[in-house]
Amino acid sequence: MIDTLFFYLFALMTLGGGVLTITRRSAVHSAIWLIVSLAGAAGLYLLQKAEFLFAVQIILYVGGIVLLFLFVIMLVNLDQAARERQFNRQWWLALASALGVGGLIFYFLRAGSGSLQLAAAPVPSPVLEGNTERLADVLFSQYLLPFEVASILLLVAVVGSVIMARKRV
Amino acid sequence: MFHPITTVHYLVLSAALLLVGTIGVLARRNIVIILMSIELILNAVNINLIAFSHYFQQVTGQIFAIFVITVAVAEAAVGLGILIALFQNKETVLADEVDLLKW
Numbered sequence: 001m002i003d004t005l006f007f008y009l010f011a012l013m014t015l016g017g018g019v020l021t022i023t024r025r026s027a028v029h030s031a032i033w034l035i036v037s038l039a040g041a042a043g044l045y046l047l048q049k050a051e052f053l054f055a056v057q058i059i060l061y062v063g064g065i066v067l068l069f070l071f072v073i074m075l076v077n078l079d080q081a082a083r084e085r086q087f088n089r090q091w092w093l094a095l096a097s098a099l100g101v102g103g104l105i106f107y108f109l110r111a112g113s114g115s116l117q118l119a120a121a122p123v124p125s126p127v128l129e130g131n132t133e134r135l136a137d138v139l140f141s142q143y144l145l146p147f148e149v150a151s152i153l154l155l156v157a158v159v160g161s162v163i164m165a166r167k168r169v
Numbered sequence: 170m171f172h173p174i175t176t177v178h179y180l181v182l183s184a185a186l187l188l189v190g191t192i193g194v195l196a197r198r199n200i201v202i203i204l205m206s207i208e209l210i211l212n213a214v215n216i217n218l219i220a221f222s223h224y225f226q227q228v229t230g231q232i233f234a235i236f237v238i239t240v241a242v243a244e245a246a247v248g249l250g251i252l253i254a255l256f257q258n259k260e261t262v263l264a265d266e267v268d269l270l271k272w
Binding site (some may be wrong): 003030056061069075081143149 | 178179180181182184185188190191192195196198200201202204205212215222223228229231232234236238239240241242243249250251252253254256257261263264267
């Protein structure tokens with residue numbers, strides 16, 4: 001009952017924030033609505049007992065990525081862009097193709113949800129340890145190699161973005 | 170009104186968010202907002218992964234969500250670096266004005 005209420009609240013935050021992100025004229029307003037959308041997604045993680053990812057979502061997305069966006073908005077002059085047309089000429093084609101893909105996805109969800117028995121409520125298993133401990137156990141034993149590869153990816157991204165943003169490219 | 174929330178609810182929400190992000194990527198001209206739309210798409214994927222993680226009562230989906238977040242961070246950093254380099258060279262942030270490869 002209360003779960004249902006919170007699900008619809010967070011779903012409204014996520015979707016409404018997303019729609020407002022892609023329709024605002026000012027990039028700063030878009031970034032603010034992106035924060036609302038990401039916070040709604042974080043609430044959805046909390047509803048599904050992914051507490052670690054809830055914290056990561058708030059700290060890393062809202063505290064890191066959106067801050068990065070705001071810094072770049074500050075560095076780049078967007079006044080000229082805000083006065084011009086906001087959507088390109090093929091926007092109706094984009095809308096039509098996205099709605100077509102959406103129709104397909106919803107059709108397959110409708111058709112497949114029965115056979116996969118996804119509609120059944122999940123069975124809660126008795127878990128004694130916390131979410132973070134379970135994640136750490138699996139991440140540092142079973143997925144150690146992907147974890148290290150991810151660190152190399154981050155190193156490459158850091159070096160690459162510093163080189164990109166240098167004065168003379 | 171108050172049905173219990175199932176995995177299908179999360180899948181529908183995630184698909185809708187994916188479509189919102191796709192429309193943003195395809196239709197907007199401002200590159201900053203295109204990058205924000207990519208973040209929305211990656212978030213939709215994460216909602217999907219965590220919904221299945223909760224459904225199967227396994228943390229593997231959450232591990233994958235962590236990797237998706239890693240890739241999202243790397244993508245945002247590199248994308249915004251490219252955007253700054255582009256603005257220094259061409260003085261524009263509109264995607265359809267960058268048409269050097271178009272003929």
